[in-house]
Amino acid sequence: MEASEDLWSAGGAAAAAAAGFGAANVPFGVARRRGGGGGAFCATRFGEVVVDLTALERAGLFSSFQHLGGRDAKDGVFRERAGLTHFMARGRPAWREARAALQRLFATSESVLRDNAALRAKALVHHADVDMLLPTGETGPRGYTDFYSSRHHAENVGEMFRGARTLPAAWLSIPIAYHGRASSVVPTGTPVRRPCGQILPKGEKKPIYSPCRVLDFELEMAAVVGPGTELGSAVGARDASAHIFGLSLMNDWSARDIQKFEYVPLGPFGSKNFATTLGPWVVTLEALEPFACAAEEQSPGPLPYLDEGDARRTFDIDLGVNINGHSACKSNYKHLYWTAEQQLSHHTVTGCSLETGDLFGSGTISGPGKREYGCMLELSWQGSREVALGEGAVGGTRTFIEDGDSVVLTGVARSADGTAAPVSFGECEGTVLPATPLKL
Amino acid sequence: MEASEDLWSAGGAAAAAAAGFGAANVPFGVARRRGGGGGAFCATRFGEVVVDLTALERAGLFSSFQHLGGRDAKDGVFRERAGLTHFMARGRPAWREARAALQRLFATSESVLRDNAALRAKALVHHADVDMLLPTGETGPRGYTDFYSSRHHAENVGEMFRGARTLPAAWLSIPIAYHGRASSVVPTGTPVRRPCGQILPKGEKKPIYSPCRVLDFELEMAAVVGPGTELGSAVGARDASAHIFGLSLMNDWSARDIQKFEYVPLGPFGSKNFATTLGPWVVTLEALEPFACAAEEQSPGPLPYLDEGDARRTFDIDLGVNINGHSACKSNYKHLYWTAEQQLSHHTVTGCSLETGDLFGSGTISGPGKREYGCMLELSWQGSREVALGEGAVGGTRTFIEDGDSVVLTGVARSADGTAAPVSFGECEGTVLPATPLKL
Ligand SMILES: [Ca+2]
Ligand SMILES: [Ca+2]
Ligand SMILES: [Mg+2]
Ligand SMILES: [Mg+2]
Ligand code: NI
Numbered sequence: 001m002e003a004s005e006d007l008w009s010a011g012g013a014a015a016a017a018a019a020g021f022g023a024a025n026v027p028f029g030v031a032r033r034r035g036g037g038g039g040a041f042c043a044t045r046f047g048e049v050v051v052d053l054t055a056l057e058r059a060g061l062f063s064s065f066q067h068l069g070g071r072d073a074k075d076g077v078f079r080e081r082a083g084l085t086h087f088m089a090r091g092r093p094a095w096r097e098a099r100a101a102l103q104r105l106f107a108t109s110e111s112v113l114r115d116n117a118a119l120r121a122k123a124l125v126h127h128a129d130v131d132m133l134l135p136t137g138e139t140g141p142r143g144y145t146d147f148y149s150s151r152h153h154a155e156n157v158g159e160m161f162r163g164a165r166t167l168p169a170a171w172l173s174i175p176i177a178y179h180g181r182a183s184s185v186v187p188t189g190t191p192v193r194r195p196c197g198q199i200l201p202k203g204e205k206k207p208i209y210s211p212c213r214v215l216d217f218e219l220e221m222a223a224v225v226g227p228g229t230e231l232g233s234a235v236g237a238r239d240a241s242a243h244i245f246g247l248s249l250m251n252d253w254s255a256r257d258i259q260k261f262e263y264v265p266l267g268p269f270g271s272k273n274f275a276t277t278l279g280p281w282v283v284t285l286e287a288l289e290p291f292a293c294a295a296e297e298q299s300p301g302p303l304p305y306l307d308e309g310d311a312r313r314t315f316d317i318d319l320g321v322n323i324n325g326h327s328a329c330k331s332n333y334k335h336l337y338w339t340a341e342q343q344l345s346h347h348t349v350t351g352c353s354l355e356t357g358d359l360f361g362s363g364t365i366s367g368p369g370k371r372e373y374g375c376m377l378e379l380s381w382q383g384s385r386e387v388a389l390g391e392g393a394v395g396g397t398r399t400f401i402e403d404g405d406s407v408v409l410t411g412v413a414r415s416a417d418g419t420a421a422p423v424s425f426g427e428c429e430g431t432v433l434p435a436t437p438l439k440l
Numbered sequence: 441m442e443a444s445e446d447l448w449s450a451g452g453a454a455a456a457a458a459a460g461f462g463a464a465n466v467p468f469g470v471a472r473r474r475g476g477g478g479g480a481f482c483a484t485r486f487g488e489v490v491v492d493l494t495a496l497e498r499a500g501l502f503s504s505f506q507h508l509g510g511r512d513a514k515d516g517v518f519r520e521r522a523g524l525t526h527f528m529a530r531g532r533p534a535w536r537e538a539r540a541a542l543q544r545l546f547a548t549s550e551s552v553l554r555d556n557a558a559l560r561a562k563a564l565v566h567h568a569d570v571d572m573l574l575p576t577g578e579t580g581p582r583g584y585t586d587f588y589s590s591r592h593h594a595e596n597v598g599e600m601f602r603g604a605r606t607l608p609a610a611w612l613s614i615p616i617a618y619h620g621r622a623s624s625v626v627p628t629g630t631p632v633r634r635p636c637g638q639i640l641p642k643g644e645k646k647p648i649y650s651p652c653r654v655l656d657f658e659l660e661m662a663a664v665v666g667p668g669t670e671l672g673s674a675v676g677a678r679d680a681s682a683h684i685f686g687l688s689l690m691n692d693w694s695a696r697d698i699q700k701f702e703y704v705p706l707g708p709f710g711s712k713n714f715a716t717t718l719g720p721w722v723v724t725l726e727a728l729e730p731f732a733c734a735a736e737e738q739s740p741g742p743l744p745y746l747d748e749g750d751a752r753r754t755f756d757i758d759l760g761v762n763i764n765g766h767s768a769c770k771s772n773y774k775h776l777y778w779t780a781e782q783q784l785s786h787h788t789v790t791g792c793s794l795e796t797g798d799l800f801g802s803g804t805i806s807g808p809g810k811r812e813y814g815c816m817l818e819l820s821w822q823g824s825r826e827v828a829l830g831e832g833a834v835g836g837t838r839t840f841i842e843d844g845d846s847v848v849l850t851g852v853a854r855s856a857d858g859t860a861a862p863v864s865f866g867e868c869e870g871t872v873l874p875a876t877p878l879k880l
Contacts, residue, residue, distance in 0.1 A: 142582050143623055148706060168704050173647050174638055178706040179619040179713070183583055183793045184671060193672040195790035198614055198743065207613050209743045212790075231624060231715070232633040234878045258790060264608050266588060266618040267707025270790035273619070275671070303638065303649045304880045349878075350635035350652075350698060350710035353623045438674045438789075440744045 004049050004124040007106055008114040016047030020412050020424025023103045024290070027281035027425070028053075028246070030083040030137050031130040040137050042078035042087065043130075045281065045426075046106050050130050053078040053098075055123040061112070062101060067094035083137025084282075088226045088245045089356040095226070095245065095284055132280035132426075133187050135224055135248070136357035143225075143358035144180040144276070145347060146252055149338035151296070153366035156378045172300060175338035175346045177360075180252075181273035185359065188280050188428045192253055194403060194435040195274040199257040211435030212255035214383065215401040218364040219321050219374035219409055221333055222250040223340035224282050224357065231353040237308045240341035241285065243354065247315075247333075247340070249279030249409045249428035250361050256377055256400070278359070279409065279428035288315045290420035291413040296337050305349060306342050314339055315413060317425075319365060321374075322408045326395025328387060331367045331374050333411070376400045406431045444489050444564040447546055448554040456487030460852050460864025463543045464730070467721035467865070468493075468686070470523040470577050471570040480577050482518035482527065483570070485721065485866075486546050490570050493518040493538075495563040501552070502541060507534035523577025524722075528666045528685045529796040535666070535685065535724055572720035572866075573627050575664055575688070576797035583665075583798035584620040584716070585787060586692055589778035591736070593806040596818045612740060615778035615786045617800075620692075621713035625799065628720050628868045632693055634843060634875040635714040639697040651875030652695035654823065655841040658804040659761050659814035659849055661773055662690040663780035664722050664797065671793040677748045680781035681725065683794065687755075687773075687780070689719030689849045689868035690801050696817055696840070718799070719849065719868035728755045730860035731853040736777050745789060746782050754779055755853060757865075759805060761814075762848045766835025768827060771807045771814050773851070816840045846871045 006012035016022040023046075031043040031050050041054040057078045062068040067090055068077055077087040077094065087094065105113050113119060134140045148154060148171075155165040170176060186192075194215055198207040226245035229235055235243065252272065259271030295314040301307065317333035338346075343360050364374040373379045379387045380399040389395030401407060411425035446452035456462040463486075471483040471490055481494040497518045502508040507530055508517055517527040517534065527534065545553050553559060574580045588594060588611075595605040610616060626632075634655055638647040666685035669675055675683065692712065699711030735754040741747065757773035778786075783800050804814040813819045819827045820839040829835030841847060851865035 143621070170638070170647070170701055170704070174702055176702070176706055177709055179621050179709065181583070181619050181792055182622075183795055183798075184791075186671070193791055196674070197790045198610070206740070207610070207743070209745055209789075231626070232876075234636070236878055236880055255790065261610055262614055262616070263705065263707075264610070265703065265707070266616055267703075267705070269617055269619065270786070270792065274791035300646070303647070305649055305878050346710070349649075350637045350695065351624075351633050351714035352621055352710065355623055358623075436672075438676055438745050440676055 004120055005114070007046050007049060008108050010108055012047060013108055017421040019047060020422040021045045021047055022421050023106060024421040025283065025287050025423045026099050026102050027283045027287070028084055028135070029281045030133040030135060032133060033125060034129050034131055039080045040083060040133050041080060042084055044102055045127060048127055049124050050127050052123040052125065054080055059119055061105070065097050065101060067097045081137055083133065084135045085137065085356050088135065088224065091227050092242060096286060099284065099286055131189060134185065134278055135282050140185050141182050141357045141359050142355050144182040144185050145177050145359070146180045146361035146363065147175050147177040147338065147343050148363040149175050149336045149343065150363050150365050150374070151337045152335060152368055153364045153374060153378065156366060156373065160382050175343045177343065177347070178267040180276060180361065184273045185276045185278055187278055190277065190430060191433050192275040192277070192430045193433045195255050195258065195270070196435050196437050197255060197258040197270050198261055200261045207261055211437060212258055214256040215432065216254045216256050216376045217321060217401060217407045218252035218254055219319055219329065219331055220250040220252050220361045220364060221411065222248050222278060222362070223343065223360040224248060225354050226356060228355045229348050229353055232351045234305070234348045234351060235345055237306050237342045237345040238311055240344040243344055244285060244340055246282040246284040247288070248282045249411050249425050251277040251407060251409050251428055251430060252361055253277065253430070254375070275430070277428055277430045280426040283423060283425055287423050288413055290415060291316045291423070293334055295334070295339055298337065302342065306345055308339065308341060312339065317411050317413045320410045322410065323389050323398060324395055324406050326390030328389055329371055329373055329379055331365050331372045333365060335365055335367045336362055401432055403432050403434045444560055445554070447486050447489060448548050450548060452487060453548055457861040459487060460862040461485045461487055462861050463546060464861040465723065465727050465863045466539050466542050467723045467727070468524055468575070469721045470573040470575060472573060473565060474569050474571055479520045480523060480573050481520060482524055484542055485567060488567055489564050490567050492563040492565065494520055499559055501545070505537050505541060507537045521577055523573065524575045525577065525796050528575065528664065531667050532682060536726060539724065539726055571629060574625065574718055575722050580625050581622050581797045581799050582795050584622040584625050585617050585799070586620045586801035586803065587615055587617040587778065587783050588803040589615050589776045589783065590803050590805050590814070591777045592775060592808055593804045593814060593818065596806060596813065600822050615783045617783065617787070618707040620716060620801065624713045625716045625718055627718055630717065630870060631873050632715045632717070632870045633873045635695050635698065635710070636875050636877050637695060637698040637710050638701055640701045647701055651877060652698055654696040655872065656694045656696050656816045657761060657841060657847045658692035658694055659759055659769065659771055660690040660692050660801045660804060661851065662688050662718060662802070663783065663800040664688060665794050666796060668795045669788050669793055672791045674745070674788045674791060675785055677746050677782045677785040678751055680784040683784055684725060684780055686722040686724040687728070688722045689851050689865050691717040691847060691849050691868055691870060692801055693717065693870070694815070715870070717868055717870045720866040723863060723865055727863050728853055730855060731756045731863070733774055735774070735779055738777065742782065746785055748779065748781060752779065757851050757853045760850045762850065763829050763838060763845050764835055766830030768829055769811050769813055769819055771805050771812045773805060775805055775807045776802055841872055843872050843874045
């Protein structure tokens with residue numbers, strides 16, 4: 001029995017669920033078959049299998065639905081070139097309809113796809129045989145914003161650089177953010193070139209041009225925008241979730257020495273715009289419902305436009321970073337002071353327009369413990385202590401990231417009492433290539 | 441004789457040249473007929489006339505050229521939906537060829553278009569009958585970066601906010617910049633809504649949600665990227681001009697009170713992302729050649745990747761800002777410490793990719809004189825002195841921008857000795873609409 005057929009067996013469904021890719025998940029992404037000449041297609045994942053939604057749509061499987069598209073490539077929501085853009089723009093009714101339709105299609109009793117070998121051969125592919133692309137397809141998002149919403153992270157930075165666990169003056173009033181560089185967002189699996197730039201070596205007065213000496217990851221999650229907003233119109237935090245399609249893993253690679261020299265007064269620039277790696281799958285808020293939990297209490301309370309009232313909540317999502325297969329840190333999405341809804345509201349408050357597929361990085365997600373920090377800067381405390389990789393340092397030690405290192409972010413939502421099946425975000429991977437300085 | 445026919449008369453050509461839109465200019469832009477149902481088209485301007493390059497290309501006028509496209513909409517460089525993107529991506533040989541072809545087409549002796557009334561009717565339209573769009577067409581640029589490259593401006597800011605004419609530590613080493621918000625870039629003529637956001641009133645400890653009370657313009661020019669660059673590859677300053685299509689006027693609207701509260705430590709965000717207005721035309725570097733002049737000397741000298749050597753130069757372009765038709769300030773593009781070539785090189789130094797149509801705002805361009813400052817913050821010295829609009833304050837006075845104000849940026853390159861015809865950038869206009877606070 002081929003792996004794809006096994007999905008409809010009780011054992012196959014249970015294995016998929018245990019791996020975090022069962023009927024409880026139904027994540028969305030864009031994939032391309034490896035090696036072949038095929039184009040990008042919209043996808044979901046069940047167990048080990050990536051499902052080609054573009055092919056299923058063309059086969060007419062969604063044509064009777066209310067919020068999804070027809071069989072025509074022009075009407076469909078799962079088009080090739082635009083990735084998930086049209087689907088994400090449709091909003092929550094379409095997302096719920098697609099989720100239910102896919103859960104039904106892979107139910108053990110459902111024969112439509114199970115018994116259609118030709119369509120199965122066309123639409124199902126093993127996850128190891130695809131490369132994942134960005135949710136907006138080959139062109140990537142137009143907007144990418146990075147927030148700074150973890151209090152543990154911001155206080156650690158304060159202690160390291162200002163000598164006290166103080167926050168920037170506006171930090172408790174505003175979900176502080178900067179505009180990132182959308183052209184530098186790459187999908188999981190893309191190698192990352194160590195950047196060169198201006199750094200000021202300790203004790204020197206003049207900067208030098210040099211490969212980055214203190215390369216870092218940042219463990220983040222990205223919220224992906226569904227329906228956009230108009231320029232000049234703002235969205236209150238209570239209305240923001242209608243614009244949030246889901247969450248994905250994100251590694252905001254950072255060149256700490258370049259950042260330190262450049263960032264006053266306009267914020268990080270070249271130290272961040274060489275690469276930001278997005279995870280393979282966007283998990284919808286629907287799939288995360290069973291893992292909803294209270295968000296950190298806010299004191300002082302936020303201004304009314306940022307006040308979520310009773311709707312305020314976050315999700316319990318276990319996060320981790322492995323370097324070359326060995327654990328560097330563990331954290332959790334719930335350690336964020338500002339929610340994605342508040343971030344979205346603040347992003348629009350002065351009138352900025354949002355577009356479908358735009359990304360909001362959460363900011364580095366650090367927990368309270370010393371092995372719960374979301375970047376090497378904090379884990380190694382500015383390089384002052386070696387971080388053991390894996391139990392007993394079986395993976396060696398690091399202060400920062402070295403050439404050849406493979407950095408993998410993982411995320412799984414799990415229920416403490418085991419009543420809900422886990423929901424996985426997959427792996428967000430990047431391997432560091434050596435710098436290639438400009439020859440002048 | 442209709443205005444368009446008059447272009448081929450000696451008098452018409454002389455009038456066009458005197459107005460800065462003669463054969464010496466040949467700017468590029470994207471336009472749409474007002475009121476009609478027509479789509480966007482690529483355009484240039486001669487005198488009072490906007491020329492539809494998309495129509496001329498379809499009529500086969502460029503099909504024999506080496507670097508331009510064929511008659512087919514798929515091959516052409518002047519397509520409807522992508523605006524000038526394909527043309528800008530072709531690089532300088534194509535730009536030079538198009539410039540020469542258009543100069544020839546409007547020469548007094550050239551009959552191809554002059555004597556073709558049908559094509560003239562299709563392709564020529566009075567400038568008052570079109571709206572200008574962004575160079576990349578209806579979708580706008582994907583990348584927008586704003587630099588901070590005028591020393592007078594940076595020193596004025598230092599004096600106002602830090603009490604001394606000091607520069608940020610990296611200012612003389614790096615053309616400092618932040619990523620702006622591409623979705624908020626709008627074409628000239630788009631009304632600008634006064635933003636609401638968080639401000640900290642003087643003497644207060646808690647921010648309030650309020651309409652911006654100190655709305656400002658910033659007199660800038662934008663460099664428009666032609667051929668892009670690959671992620672992970674850097675461009676030295678000496679090689680940068682191959683990637684610069686030309687320059688346009690740009691108004692980086694700024695909400696000073698929102699900016700002041702939010703910008704530490706990650707830079708400006710909501711205070712800038714409500715609107716940035718781009719001018720109507722991109723003037724190519726070819727058209728600016730006669731106005732080349734020495735750029736400010738740099739001390740200390742830049743690092744090798746930023747060193748332009750003998751190629752270092754800038755352009756003498758008179759700039760001005762009018763509020764409701766009355767002069768607020770006058771400046772000049774040559775007052776920039778960092779050139780667009782250095783900005784482009786620095787933007788790529790860590791590996792950031794650039795895309796065709798990306799915009800680099802120069803930063804506010806201030807000259808040394810008190811009426812040469814490029815924004816109200818400096819002109820009114822933080823609101824401490826009224827700025828007279830027009831000679832004898834015929835236009836009233838301002839400290840900052842009021843609702844209903846029409847702010848117009850102008851730019852004309854002129855030769856001091858009158859040997860070269862002037863080259864105009866047209867007008868970059870925006871009128872401020874009153875704020876519409878969120879109802880919660
Ligand atoms: Ca970050
Ligand atoms: Ca600016
Ligand atoms: Mg990044
Ligand atoms: Mg702006
Ligand atoms: Ni597997």
